[in-house]
Amino acid sequence: MQNPTTTTLGYALFATRWLQAPLYFGLVAAQGVYVYKFFKELWTLILMCVSGHATETYVMLAVLKLVDVVMIANLLIMVIVGGYETFVSRIGLQGHRDQPEWLSHVNSNVLKVKLATAIVGISSVHLLQMFVDVHHTSRHALLWGTVIHMAFIASAAILAYMSGPMVAHTDRGHADRAPAAPAQAPDHASRQHTEPESERHRAAAIPPQPAPDTDAEARIRAAGFPARKVLEEFDQQHPRGLDRDVLARLGKADFVDARRNVVFVGPPGTGKTHLAVALGVRACQAGHRVLFATAAQWAARLAGARAAGRLDAELAALDDHPLLIVDEVGYTPLDAASAGLFFQLVAHRYERASLIVTSDRPLGRWDEVFGPSAPALTDRLAHHAEIVRLDGDSYRTRRAATAWAD
Numbered sequence: 001m002q003n004p005t006t007t008t009l010g011y012a013l014f015a016t017r018w019l020q021a022p023l024y025f026g027l028v029a030a031q032g033v034y035v036y037k038f039f040k041e042l043w044t045l046i047l048m049c050v051s052g053h054a055t056e057t058y059v060m061l062a063v064l065k066l067v068d069v070v071m072i073a074n075l076l077i078m079v080i081v082g083g084y085e086t087f088v089s090r091i092g093l094q095g096h097r098d099q100p101e102w103l104s105h106v107n108s109n110v111l112k113v114k115l116a117t118a119i120v121g122i123s124s125v126h127l128l129q130m131f132v133d134v135h136h137t138s139r140h141a142l143l144w145g146t147v148i149h150m151a152f153i154a155s156a157a158i159l160a161y162m163s164g165p166m167v168a169h170t171d172r173g174h175a176d177r178a179p180a181a182p183a184q185a186p187d188h189a190s191r192q193h194t195e196p197e198s199e200r201h202r203a204a205a206i207p208p209q210p211a212p213d214t215d216a217e218a219r220i221r222a223a224g225f226p227a228r229k230v231l232e233e234f235d236q237q238h239p240r241g242l243d244r245d246v247l248a249r250l251g252k253a254d255f256v257d258a259r260r261n262v263v264f265v266g267p268p269g270t271g272k273t274h275l276a277v278a279l280g281v282r283a284c285q286a287g288h289r290v291l292f293a294t295a296a297q298w299a300a301r302l303a304g305a306r307a308a309g310r311l312d313a314e315l316a317a318l319d320d321h322p323l324l325i326v327d328e329v330g331y332t333p334l335d336a337a338s339a340g341l342f343f344q345l346v347a348h349r350y351e352r353a354s355l356i357v358t359s360d361r362p363l364g365r366w367d368e369v370f371g372p373s374a375p376a377l378t379d380r381l382a383h384h385a386e387i388v389r390l391d392g393d394s395y396r397t398r399r400a401a402t403a404w405a406d
């Protein structure tokens with residue numbers, strides 16, 4: 001139990017991060033100075049060219065200077081946006097068409113590596129300037145320029161190397177807490193560390209194209225996905241009226257930490273399985289164990305467990321998987337016994353662990369699938385859930401139609 005005084009003190013200290021906000025606006029002013037400097041240099045270059053005084057070396061040096069100014073300005077914007085997002089407050093650009101690729105997975109580690117590589121870029125431009133103007137550069141300056149550049153490269157490499165194992169280490173920490181096989185006894189402790197876990201997700205938020213991670217790959221293989229689908233390959237224009245913000249938010253896999261559910265509803269071919277698998281892949285990359293199966297396969301699995309008299313043990317063992325995916329609810333009719341088993345699965349995981357369910361019919365029509373248990377089942381499933389409706393034509397037939405037209 002946290003002492004209220006320490007909590008208040010902690011919050012008060014945390015609030016002082018806002019003191020940093022004006023610093024970022026100061027950097028915006030510095031950005032303005034660079035814009036002024038850029039145009040001054042450009043104007044001089046144009047005047048020299050027009051008056052015929054510009055030699056080739058001069059033009060090259062002047063252009064390098066412009067590139068240099070732009071790179072420093074880029075570095076500035078990275079510090080301004082990335083620093084503000086990491087240390088002050090979320091800007092909430094998710095879904096903005098101009099959101100930089102790196103911002104979705106920015107954290108202090110990523111930021112350090114980005115800055116170090118930006119500095120290497122700037123120092124290589126400086127070195128190039130020296131080499132272009134080698135006759136006017138002293139040996140001393142050339143030597144030190146090269147040594148300093150190498151030092152920047154080395155420090156960037158070390159930072160990049162260190163940030164990899166740091167992320168992998170936190171990931172492994174999570175994997176160690178979870179038991180190895182689904183059939184083992186449940187380890188509720190593995191789901192009780194929500195606080196460090198959500199912290200870890202902030203630190204190692206899922207990048208759009210994550211670096212290969214052998215643990216994540218192992219989890220993806222173990223999940224039993226029918227095919228590997230990723231969010232990046234999902235054409236968000238295709239389903240009618242799809243809320244991109246919702247997908248961007250779900251793509252962070254936070255819903256797994258929050259033990260919330262996701263339900264994809266829509267006609268065949270609108271990408272329900274694609275999205276369910278893509279979110280499953282992201283959850284695996286975020287350190288969660290995932291299991292994918294169709295509704296019919298889940299029904300068979302649970303029926304088998306019940307026949308062996310170990311349904312409760314099976315449901316408890318599935319708790320090792322923070323995310324289960326139930327694909328194609330409604331495609332095959334369920335008998336009353338299977339409907340009852342589903343109800344038990346949903347009721348067992350309610351507020352305990354996440355489910356992704358895909359169905360060709362809205363929740364209001366699930367009585368056609370689950371019979372009388374439908375209202376109680378949908379009530380629990382939908383209580384903490386994101387219901388995503390996918391409307392429109394089948395992506396499969398659209399592709400086929402386009403191929404025919406071609």
Ligand code: ADP
Pocket residue numbers: 229233234235236237238239266267268269270271272273274275358395396
């Ligand atoms: P559903 O489960 O809704 O029937 P699927 O997810 O199986 O549909 O989609 C059918 C095929 O079309 C899959 O190969 C999937 O990758 C592809 N697909 C569907 N929607 C999209 C989309 N919006 N962008 C890219 N591929 C899509």
Ligand code: MG
Pocket residue numbers: 272273274327328358
């Ligand atoms: Mg499907």
